[in-house]
Amino acid sequence: MRIGEAAAAMGMTTKTLRFYEHRGLLPTAHRASNGYRDYGGETVARLDFIRRSRVAGLTLAQIGDILQVRDAGGTPCAHVRDALARQLTGLDRQITELVALRATVAEYYDAAAAADSVSCDSERICSLL
Template identity: 70%
Template sequence: MRIGEVAAASGVTTKALRFYEERGLLPQADRATNGYRDYPEDTIVRLEFIRRSQVAGLTLAEILDILQIRDAGTAPCGHVRDQLAEHLTNLDRHIAELTALRETVAGLHGTAAAADPAQCNAEVICSYL
């Protein structure tokens, strides 16, 4: 398949395909006699995996690790499980941090909404913060 055909079939831009190839996420495409890239049919499956992995929050480096494990002939299931567990831990921590931040901002907003701007102390720049 030519690069344009792969792009159309996968919803990935030709620029992204070249980038993925440069980064090793896609194997180097064979070249036709005219120099055009010639991707195998299974490229679409690989691109779908990359997209699903990105939706799950994996970085391209993490995705590359998984692909390299699979390309070496080993099922990456254990590695993927560990990656997802790490992402869950990070997400839970981030959610807790955002929840605390929201409470702080809501409190500051409540104070600002109830305050009289005429009583503002110019020496502290803004007493709401």
């Protein structure tokens, strides 16, 4: 299948497929006699895996590592499980940091809402922060 067909099947652009090929996430496509990329049917399954991995927040480097395990004949399920565990740990940390940030911003906002902006301290850039 041509690059446009593969991209359309996955709701991606041809530029994305070329980028994935350049990054090594897709094997180099066979070139037809006219120079067009010609992808095999397994490309759609691989693109679907890449898309689902990106939705889960995995980086292209992590996806590449998983695909390398698969391409070497291994089963990458343990590797995927470990990557997802790291992703969950990172998300939990970010959520904790965001909750703390929200509390700080809410305190500043409450103080700002109650303050008289006319009496702002001119010595400081803004006395509200």
